[in-house]
Structures are given as structure tokens and as C-alpha cells.
Amino acid sequence: MKKVRVLVVDDSAFMRKLISDILEEDPRLEVVGRARDGIEALKLLGELKPDVVTLDVEMPKKDGLATLEDIMVLRPTPVVMVSSLTREGAEITIKALAAGAVDFVAKPSGTISLDMAKVGDELRNKVLMASGVNIALLAHRRAPLSLKEAPQPIEPRGEPSEIVAVAASTGGPKALQELLSGLPHDLPVPVVIAQHMPPGFTASLAKRLDEISALHVVEGQDGLELMPGVAAIAPGGKHMLVEKKDSRFICRLSDAPPLHSVKPAADLLFLSVADVAGAKAVGIILTGMGRDGTEGARAIRSKGGFVLAESPETCVVYGMPKSAVEAGAANESLPLYRIPERVKLLVKMRKGE
Incomplete structure (x- = not known):
């Protein structure tokens, strides 16, 4: 059995040892090197050529974000960030995901987490998953200009869509950046x-996406009225639902147990959107591992709504979209760079136009 070779980078000798021990509890993983800072990490990267790097966010000399950017230039390699649950740590982590990191794991109790074993399974699973991604998609998601022709026309339906629901997991922050930056500020739907994503990170994600998108992007709050031109992201650790009062869509948060081992779960969001919008709903399933979103997408499509699945050529992990496609829950599969134009057609399309 060929083992996944891992380079562990952390400025704490204790954390380097602890993370290494946790990883090597899985016989499929082998820690081939440890680095105390970004400068040493880049040196070992060239010498050891690891399959995956675990990278501390906060380090002296060269922090995790700067190190990640250099990795993506010098020797693109799947990276799993290891972040402390601080505001600064969350903001850097979100920037790292946008810069090409595959995923991240939050240290349970700060920079020195004696209880790191609490997230041991998550860390091992994410490193194993990272070893199988297409690293070229993390560093360069954009398609050649020659491929960016407009999507084929869709058969017009009776009325334009009124709300767009999006599901994403691994690779999602970068995919969301491309999706939302392709939508106009005057998008006529929420x-x-x-x-x-766990608690503590979605506020930073919303802030980051708001800065680079023409849409106004916010973290969802219970009772928030969902307005045209606004994108609301489910808070980490909460499920987000949509209800309708008169003609208004309202955000609702739920503390129900995780579904598919995740919270927020796309299925619950999509099911609520299917209930309140029916044929006037659009569902989009982006890159991610697992099958979350498939049941909700099936509900949207069964009520006459339209479901888009990201196609494999642009997916960091073709798991969630593949599940929806194989279940017959998607109307159409498109590469990420074509989805914004399709959304604009769907929300403005009227019969006879």
C-alpha cells in the first residue's frame, strides 16, 4: 500500500509532534518531515516532495498564508490549513482557502491545543481527501477564454426564478468567490x-466574499429578510432555512442535529427553498465531498425548479455534484465558469422573451 506522505508545519515543537502522532494513527499516512516555519517548510518541500502539507496559520518569519502562496508557485501541493479559532486566524484561513488551500482544521483550544485529538478523525480524513484532489484546479480555476462561450439556451419556463440556493463543501470558498463575482449587484433575487464550515469562520467568509463580489454578502441571521442582490451564508454550526411571509423570504436558523455529519446542511436549506419557492427556485451544487444537497435538489427539481451541478472538470472534489447528477436531481451540469451566466438567464427569463 502506497502511503500518503505528509509534511507537518507548525512553529510549536509540541504541536508538530502531536499532529504527526495523530496523523500516523492511520496506517495510510506517513509524516516524512516537520518544519518550524514557512522558510524551513519551503526548503523541505523541495527536498521531500510530500503529497500533502499541513500548515499552521500563525507562524513567525513567514506565516501560513505567505507560505501557502509560495507553495502554489514553487511546487503546487495539496495543503490543509491548521487554524486557531481567533478572529485573525479565521480571516487568514479564509484567505488561504481562496489562495488554493484544500481545506482546514480548527485547533480546539488555541495555538497550543493539548486536546488536538478531538479533531483527529477530521484531520486524518481531510489529509487523505486532500491527497486525491486535482491540485491544478486549486492554483488555476479559470478556464481559457476560448472556452467561455455562453451556455446553450434553455427552454423558457412560465416565470423567472425568485431565489437561488447554493451548496458547497471542500473547495467551496474559492468556488463561491468565482460564482458570486460573476453575478451583478442588481441580481433580482436573493x-x-x-x-x-465550523462556527467562527463563516463571518470571515461572508466578509471576504462581500469585498470581492458586487452582491452584498452577509452571514445569515434568524429573522433576516432576504432581499434581491443579497447573498446570505449559513452560520457555521447552525442550519439555515428559508420561510415565506406574504411575498417576502425570511432567513431562519435551526439548532437541529447535524445531517450527513454536517451543520449547516445543504439538504435542509434546499428542502425549505423547495417548499417556499417551488418552480421558482434555482439550486446549485458546487464542489464538495459526500452527498449533501442531493435530496434537497431532488425536491427542487420535482416541484419544477431548476438545479445546476458543477461538472467534474472544475470541481476540486466531484462528490456532491456527482451524487446529485447520478440521482437524477440535476437539470444540467456545467463547469463553474459557465454557472453565473446560466443563473442570470434563469432569474430573468420569462416566457416569450
């Missing part, structure tokens, strides 16, 4: 998003 957008609701379930991105698999």
Missing part, C-alpha cells in the same frame, strides 16, 4: 448558501 441567494442563500450552505457552505460546510
Whole structure:
């Protein structure tokens, strides 16, 4: 059995040892090197050529974000960030995901987490998953200009869509950046998003996306009225639902147990959107591992709504979209760079236009 070779980078000798021990509990993983800072990490990267790097966010000399950017230039390699649950740590982590990191794991109790074993399974699973991604998609998601022709026309339906619901997991923050930056500020419908992410990080994600998108992007709050041109992201650790009062869409948060081991879960968001919008709903399933979103997408499509699945050529992990496609829950599969134009057609399309 060929083992996944891992380079562990952390400025704490204790954390380097602890993370290494946790990883090597899985016989499929082998820690081939440890680095105390970004400068040493880049040196070992060239010498050891690891399959995956675990990278501390906060380090002296060269922090995790700067190190990641250099890795993506010098020797693109799948990276799993290891972040402390601080505001600064969360903001850097979100920037790292946008810069090409595959995923991240939050240290349970700060920079020195004696209880790191609490997230041991998550860390091992994410490193194993990272070893199988297409690293070229993390560093360069954009398609050649020659491929960016407009999507084929869709058969017009009776009325334009009224709400767009999006599901994303691994690779999602970068995919959301491309999706939302392709939508106009005057989009005539609200957008609701379930991105698999723990508490403490979705506020930073919303802030980051708001800065680079023409849409106004916020973290969802209970009772928030969902307005055209606004995108609401489910808070980490909460499920987000949509209800309708008169003609208004309202955001609702739920503390129900995790579904598919995730919270927020896209299925719950999509099911609520299917209930309140029916044929006037659009569902989008982006990159991610697992099958979350498939049941909700099936509900949207069965009520006459339209479901888009990201196609494999642009997916960091073709798991969630593949599940929806194989279940017959998607109307259409498109590469990420074509989805914004399709959304604009769907929300403005009227019969006879």
C-alpha cells in the first residue's frame, strides 16, 4: 500500500509532534518531515516532495498564508490549513482557502491545543481527501477564454426564478468567490448558501466574499429578510432555512442535529427553498465531498425548479455534484465558469422573451 506522505508545519515543537502522532494513527499516512516555519517548510518541500502539507496559520518569519502562496508557485501541493479559532486566524484561513488551500482544521483550544485529538478523525480524513484532489484546479480555476462561450439556451419556463440556493463543501470558498463575482449587484433575487464550515469562520467568509463580489454578502441571521442582490451564508454550526411571509423570504436558523455529519446542511436549506419557492427556485451544487444537497435538489427539481451541478472538470472534489447528477436531481451540469451566466438567464427569463 502506497502511503500518503505528509509534511507537518507548525512553529510549536509540541504541536508538530502531536499532529504527526495523530496523523500516523492511520496506517495510510506517513509524516516524512516537520518544519518550524514557512522558510524551513519551503526548503523541505523541495527536498521531500510530500503529497500533502499541513500548515499552521500563525507562524513567525513567514506565516501560513505567505507560505501557502509560495507553495502554489514553487511546487503546487495539496495543503490543509491548521487554524486557531481567533478572529485573525479565521480571516487568514479564509484567505488561504481562496489562495488554493484544500481545506482546514480548527485547533480546539488555541495555538497550543493539548486536546488536538478531538479533531483527529477530521484531520486524518481531510489529509487523505486532500491527497486525491486535482491540485491544478486549486492554483488555476479559470478556464481559457476560448472556452467561455455562453451556455446553450434553455427552454423558457412560465416565470423567472425568485431565489437561488447554493451548496458547497471542500473547495467551496474559492468556488463561491468565482460564482458570486460573476453575478451583478442588481441580481433580482436573493441567494442563500450552505457552505460546510465550523462556527467562527463563516463571518470571515461572508466578509471576504462581500469585498470581492458586487452582491452584498452577509452571514445569515434568524429573522433576516432576504432581499434581491443579497447573498446570505449559513452560520457555521447552525442550519439555515428559508420561510415565506406574504411575498417576502425570511432567513431562519435551526439548532437541529447535524445531517450527513454536517451543520449547516445543504439538504435542509434546499428542502425549505423547495417548499417556499417551488418552480421558482434555482439550486446549485458546487464542489464538495459526500452527498449533501442531493435530496434537497431532488425536491427542487420535482416541484419544477431548476438545479445546476458543477461538472467534474472544475470541481476540486466531484462528490456532491456527482451524487446529485447520478440521482437524477440535476437539470444540467456545467463547469463553474459557465454557472453565473446560466443563473442570470434563469432569474430573468420569462416566457416569450
